[in-house]
Amino acid sequence: MGCTPSVNLEAFESTEQNYFSVQMYGSDRLRLILAPNEINNSTRDVLNAKWSIISEDVQKGFVEFLLGGRPWYSDYNSQIKHFLCSLLQVYYELGWYLKASTDLERQDKETDVLFFQKNRPLKSSIICISLNSSDKIKVLGPKIIYPIIKHSVIKSWYKGIQDEQVFENVYELKLYGNPWNDWLKDSQDYLNCPLLILEIMKDMFKKGWIFVGAIDSSQRQSSLNALYFRKDAEDNEINDLEKTRFFAMSLNKSNIIRLHKADHDLKLLILNPQYGIKSLWKSG
Known part of the structure; x- marks a missing residue:
């Protein structure tokens, strides 16, 4: 498979593993490291439903899927995030929770590596809030989420909303100013960015949506992390903000x-x- 390494993780595979990792490698490969068979099979099913698999390489403790197109370096931004929402949802249903998402290489054009830990199975809905361009927020989730995000932005972004639209099951807000540009570190826009994200997290939490993690799934140098939230099917209670702090x-x-x-x-x-x-x- 070209860039696929020759690996042998048999020593690790023979012991019970409570962790595995997912690597979005190159521009078109998805790697599973020390993942159990149920994860390998479920990942294959989600990929077949959302993308196209060109070929597959299976070694001891290691599986690599070569995907059609260049998903990690392409214009399929929303499609990739829909795919990750589906993948995370399946993993949680199997009892594997996202514990960390990090860039392990000193390169500008790298995606994150995801680490999962074994836990109890949990039926959840997963949604994504994506930060795009220099001034846009995209919401990939049910319509009931749209007014929550809009209200959060109105409360916390002093310049306001320039435009809003819905296309391809994505709700997009275009803000005045350039909140995601970091060229001036002490600008008012830059100082207000954390407050904007905090307000979104607080309002989502209040409605039962728990922050899962931030993932960078694009190799484009201008890409930003997307925020992922989950809502548990068995939890119908509204979270109490008075007992939870955000900063x-x-x-x-x-x-x-x-x-x-x-x-x-x-x-x-x-x-x-x-x-x-x-x-x-x-x-x-």
Whole structure:
């Protein structure tokens, strides 16, 4: 299969594994590492329903699917995110929860590697909120979500909404300004971005949608992480915001840490001279 490595993970495969990883490799490959057979089979089923599989390479503890087109470097942005929503939903139903999503290579054009941990099976709905261009939010989910996101933006984005439209089962908001441009680190737009995302997360949580993770599934240098949320079918309760705190921490320039919407006691905890930042960073 060309770029497919020769691997042998038999030593790992022979022991009970509670973790596996998914790698979106190159522009057209999906790799499963130490995934159980049920995950290999379910992933194949989702791919066949959402995409086209050109070929498949199976080795000990390793499966690679070569996909048609260039899904990780293409204009199929929404289609890929719909696929990931379906994949995450199936994984949760099988009891595999997303625990981490991270870039493991020092390259600009790399997608994230996803890590899953074994847990109890959970029937959930998965939706995606995608940040696009320099000023757009796309919502891939049921129509009942649309007013929640719109209300969050109206409350937290001081410049307001320029336009909104629905196309191909995607709800798109175009904002005034350029919230996703980071060329001016101390601009008002940049400082308000964490507040905007926090408001979306809070309002979604209040309606029963729990944040799952942020995933970058595109190799384009201008790509941004998409936010994924789940709502459990067995949980009909509305989450209580009074018992849950939300805040954001951003690492800025080369030496600045910013806390957004952090409670006073949390700030004191972080600044505590005995076990806060001051105790860990001796340079002051």
